[in-house]
Amino acid sequence: MNKKLVTLALSALMASGPALADLVIPDLSYRTGPYAAGGIPFSDGYNDYFTLLNERDGGIGGVPVRVVECETGYNTEKGVECYESTKGEGALVYQPLSTGITYQLIPKVTADGIPLHTMGYGRTSAANGKVFSNVFNYPANYWNGASGAINYLLDENGGDLSGKKIALVYHNSAYGKEPIRTLEMLAEKHGYELTLLPVDHPGQEQKSQWLQIRREKPDYVVMWGWGVMNQVAVQEAANIRFPMENFIGVWWSGAEFDVEPAGDKATGYKALTFTGLGDDYPVYDDLKKYVADAGKSAGAGDQMGAVQYNRGLYAAMLASEAIKTAQEMHSVADITPAMMRDGMEALEMTNAKMEGLGMSGFGPEFSVSCENHGGPGLVGVVQWDASTGTWNQIQEFKATDAEVIGQLIAEDSAAYAAENNISPRCE
Amino acid sequence: MPEQLVFAMEVILNGLMAGVLYALVALGFVLIYKASGIFNYAQGVMALFAAMTLVGIMNGQVPFAHLINATFGTHIHYFGWNVPALFAIILTMGVMVLLAWCVQRFVMRHLVGQEPIILFMATIGLAYFLEGVADLMWGSEIKKLDVGLPQGINLWLDETTFNIFDYGFFIDNLDIVATIIAALLVAALVAFSQYTKQGRAMRAVADDHQAALSVGISLNFIWVMVWSVAGFVALVAGIMWGTKSGVQFSLSLIALKALPVLMLGGFTSIPGAIVGGLIIGVGEKLFEFAIGPLVGGATENWFAYVLALIFLVFRPQGLFGEKIIERV
Numbered sequence: 215m216n217k218k219l220v221t222l223a224l225s226a227l228m229a230s231g232p233a234l235a236d237l238v239i240p241d242l243s244y245r246t247g248p249y250a251a252g253g254i255p256f257s258d259g260y261n262d263y264f265t266l267l268n269e270r271d272g273g274i275g276g277v278p279v280r281v282v283e284c285e286t287g288y289n290t291e292k293g294v295e296c297y298e299s300t301k302g303e304g305a306l307v308y309q310p311l312s313t314g315i316t317y318q319l320i321p322k323v324t325a326d327g328i329p330l331h332t333m334g335y336g337r338t339s340a341a342n343g344k345v346f347s348n349v350f351n352y353p354a355n356y357w358n359g360a361s362g363a364i365n366y367l368l369d370e371n372g373g374d375l376s377g378k379k380i381a382l383v384y385h386n387s388a389y390g391k392e393p394i395r396t397l398e399m400l401a402e403k404h405g406y407e408l409t410l411l412p413v414d415h416p417g418q419e420q421k422s423q424w425l426q427i428r429r430e431k432p433d434y435v436v437m438w439g440w441g442v443m444n445q446v447a448v449q450e451a452a453n454i455r456f457p458m459e460n461f462i463g464v465w466w467s468g469a470e471f472d473v474e475p476a477g478d479k480a481t482g483y484k485a486l487t488f489t490g491l492g493d494d495y496p497v498y499d500d501l502k503k504y505v506a507d508a509g510k511s512a513g514a515g516d517q518m519g520a521v522q523y524n525r526g527l528y529a530a531m532l533a534s535e536a537i538k539t540a541q542e543m544h545s546v547a548d549i550t551p552a553m554m555r556d557g558m559e560a561l562e563m564t565n566a567k568m569e570g571l572g573m574s575g576f577g578p579e580f581s582v583s584c585e586n587h588g589g590p591g592l593v594g595v596v597q598w599d600a601s602t603g604t605w606n607q608i609q610e611f612k613a614t615d616a617e618v619i620g621q622l623i624a625e626d627s628a629a630y631a632a633e634n635n636i637s638p639r640c641e
Numbered sequence: 642m643p644e645q646l647v648f649a650m651e652v653i654l655n656g657l658m659a660g661v662l663y664a665l666v667a668l669g670f671v672l673i674y675k676a677s678g679i680f681n682y683a684q685g686v687m688a689l690f691a692a693m694t695l696v697g698i699m700n701g702q703v704p705f706a707h708l709i710n711a712t713f714g715t716h717i718h719y720f721g722w723n724v725p726a727l728f729a730i731i732l733t734m735g736v737m738v739l740l741a742w743c744v745q746r747f748v749m750r751h752l753v754g755q756e757p758i759i760l761f762m763a764t765i766g767l768a769y770f771l772e773g774v775a776d777l778m779w780g781s782e783i784k785k786l787d788v789g790l791p792q793g794i795n796l797w798l799d800e801t802t803f804n805i806f807d808y809g810f811f812i813d814n815l816d817i818v819a820t821i822i823a824a825l826l827v828a829a830l831v832a833f834s835q836y837t838k839q840g841r842a843m844r845a846v847a848d849d850h851q852a853a854l855s856v857g858i859s860l861n862f863i864w865v866m867v868w869s870v871a872g873f874v875a876l877v878a879g880i881m882w883g884t885k886s887g888v889q890f891s892l893s894l895i896a897l898k899a900l901p902v903l904m905l906g907g908f909t910s911i912p913g914a915i916v917g918g919l920i921i922g923v924g925e926k927l928f929e930f931a932i933g934p935l936v937g938g939a940t941e942n943w944f945a946y947v948l949a950l951i952f953l954v955f956r957p958q959g960l961f962g963e964k965i966i967e968r969v
Binding site: 245246247248249250251254386410411412413414415416417418419421422423425426428429441442445446449452453454455471474475477479509514516 | 648651652655659707710714718772773776780781782783785786787792793794811813882885886887889890891892893894895898926929930933937938939941942
């Protein structure tokens, strides 16, 4: 009887357990709801890159990649449910594209030993690998973004922002509030006056904020928006005739769909970036051949080269390069989440490597270490031209204020370590 | 005149304009509640559905293209023609009438005599169903909506107020158009309900279903008509809001802006929706202007509800709602 029970239990376990020889990558996507416009292209890019690797190379290191998509609707509770329902499949890395979900997953992934990659979002101080063992936010984080925007304005003003007025229009959420401390510290350092203008979810109505901007006449407006907030802000800025060239959004406020509803008036609007623009990269030839033309696109196949598609593509490329690194480190093709974490911590992205992938210049060169999970934090600036319907890079990837950001990361991560009884590692 | 007072006047003007846009959404709720006692949770999604259908028709988009392509292996997305805005609006209205008939035929007809909470829950289901259908039909991407409405600062008002106060007021041309359309809409709705046979029948149904039936009024016809009119109001609201932000799924959330308006104006009064919208619009904008900076801003969403709650405490039926007296 006991033998029968054991056999039954083992059979059940094998039937319900993860499929062997698969590299499982969950995709916590949001293809529905108010933030779907940003979630769809990112997820398409993320999926399509792994499809390309499967179709062209037979996977990574000979092991096929299996992307497990789970719809979160940009809802934190659903995001956590997706994590819980997919982690048992042997998930190698999570990329939730939501700061809210990220905050909930940080303790969970740490306990479960699964790495979390929050590329350009999430908890900024997770860049400190000494405290956040399983969280990575390379190649840039929000504080790099805030500093990148200020550095760009410094360049525009001959290195002097004293007496200038800068308004931050931000999504009134954990995401939108991330840059505030950095901008406040940089205000002390550079002498500009900072005005904070929160916009409640979803951001459909912003009349009060833009009337205030019209009254107070700031020299520059920096925006930390997502979803409909971006389109309304660009439209309102155009309505009050705020000079678009003095309006800069973070990278999540710089997609085509953020500016297109405002038409020609959006010309001149700027945004930060840490990824390449358009589809003029050799990798796109392969994507068209092996994915789009083969009818294997994740979505409608109409997003290729779009800003958020490129971000998803880039995130997938970084994940696949970390898998390769892990495979080499451990001499195993079918890696575990713990090995993946090691691979991410030893990841090195060089120009030569990106050129070999057909993505030369698509992102900055950087390397990850035990101490630094955030990369170099290089930030570029792009500008919208409505007449051609394109973004043009007007500043290459440049360094941000490591002194200020380093201090903030140390303070915030130390507080987190104290709250959670975490002993610093890497020593 | 003190600078702050001038600014406050500009804020009040903009609050009135915002209030009109809120009222446009609230009107749809009122119409259906007035005729059938149903709080239509799907009103916001109807605005989204109407706006998406309008853009889809204008752009010559093939409905359900993704589904068709996935099923038959085709690659069709557009018919290759564009439809003029006015004709597209008429066609969209046709779709909304069809939707009204479907709602009546497949949902509401089966729920006659059920408790109001059951009917309310049915509209929740309808909202999610409609959102999914809209997604499947037209896709999730943000679409630019341009039916030729003017947008941007009204220069005449800017110059005139500048000459008087030495500060030019900002009013969006789109808001002025919305105000005119809302005024016409309310006048038309009041005239329809007061002076037409169908309007009187609608009021009779609202007063007493059984009595209306006994004098030969078709309940089914009236409900299809009311849902169609609510669909038309949703289309107008969808056009106004969609022009501002592009047509996208967050349009359905504009219903959240209508709730405090309904609480304040009453669920059964068309003028109440307008006055409620204006009070909420001005109240939230003035509060944000005067108190917002002291408490960190972003007060508008919650203040609208607080304001509505205060009215609710003293006048539960809303400013213009019908007082219900039940004797036991």
